[in-house]
Amino acid sequence: MTNPKIGIIVGSTRPSRIGPSIADWLQKQLKTPHLDVDVIDLAQIDLPLLDEIAMPSDGHYELEHTKNWSRLIQGYQGFVLLFPQYNWGYPAPLKNALDCLYSEWRGKPVSMVSYGGRGGFQAALALSLVLRGLKFHRLSTNIEISLKPADLDSHGHFKAPNQALAPYEFNVQQLSAEFQHVLTD
Template sequence: MTAVRIGIIIGSTRPGRVGDQVARWVLEHASARTDAEFELVDLADFALPHLDEAVPPSLGQYANDHTKAWAEKVDSFDGYIFVTPEYNHSTSGALKNALDFVYAEWNDKAAGLVSYGAAGGTRAAEHLRLILGELQVADVRQQVSFSLMTDFEHYTSFTPPAYHQGMLATQLDQLVPWASALKSVRDARTTLATAA
């Protein structure tokens, strides 16, 4: 059986962000597993403008090269770990915009949430769960939350206590089987569409 592919999406493009440190920590610990492949995906590398597709993403008729590149990257994964900051009780505008750009490429996949902020980013994660539901992404229960007060030095250097590793391990134990199971759902859907 082929290992599932999980994209670790850095949900902030802000200068001086700390999300890249958190995402690298996730990658470091996740990469020890043999049942999945993990890849960092930095939204900053895609330089997506504000949603500029004339046709609704649910129709899959992407006109712009940046949208096509983003759709191809999103489609290449069986699941995701979203590393999200909390901005004003929600996820970042950059991540919301990236989610809105494409549709079918997200469908029937699994996701885990890793959040950070003054209150651990929990409100951003809860808002993100609502968005993912509309995109037909199944989010697992276990969340990993980091406080800017206790898990960072001077709010900038990521220094998480070791107990967070156990929370991430639990999240991955939930995420990888869901991503694998939903791959079967996508394969069955493709078979049905081909037969029709």
């Protein structure tokens, strides 16, 4: 029997983003002998803005990039959406990636890991409405990472990611346990 697969979707595509370093750390923390975890970077996926003719809820995809995105997402049993807060909202590439599909998300467990100067609460609040609409199974463990200027270099990247993210290890362990409980029971 294969382990359930969780996809960490990196929701920011900015060239100077800190998301990939958080995703790498999350992946190491979430992975267990009973849970496989991959990073799905939207900057590498490079989805165009909603360019399918039919509504995603129809499930009729004509464009190859949408079919590929659908196949990729169908290979996962759950997701962590990792995103920064931009002006109290979440990044447009993440919204686009979610909106390109519909039934592929239905019923799958999801957690939000937001980050920003104050943790990204407003962005997570806004995204939670979208997750309801897409019929995700929203997990109770969601993490807000507050970025502290002392932990960042002049380019906005972590000086020492493991040290800066250490306060969130317990929360990630709780998330891992919740995924295991939901996906193996």
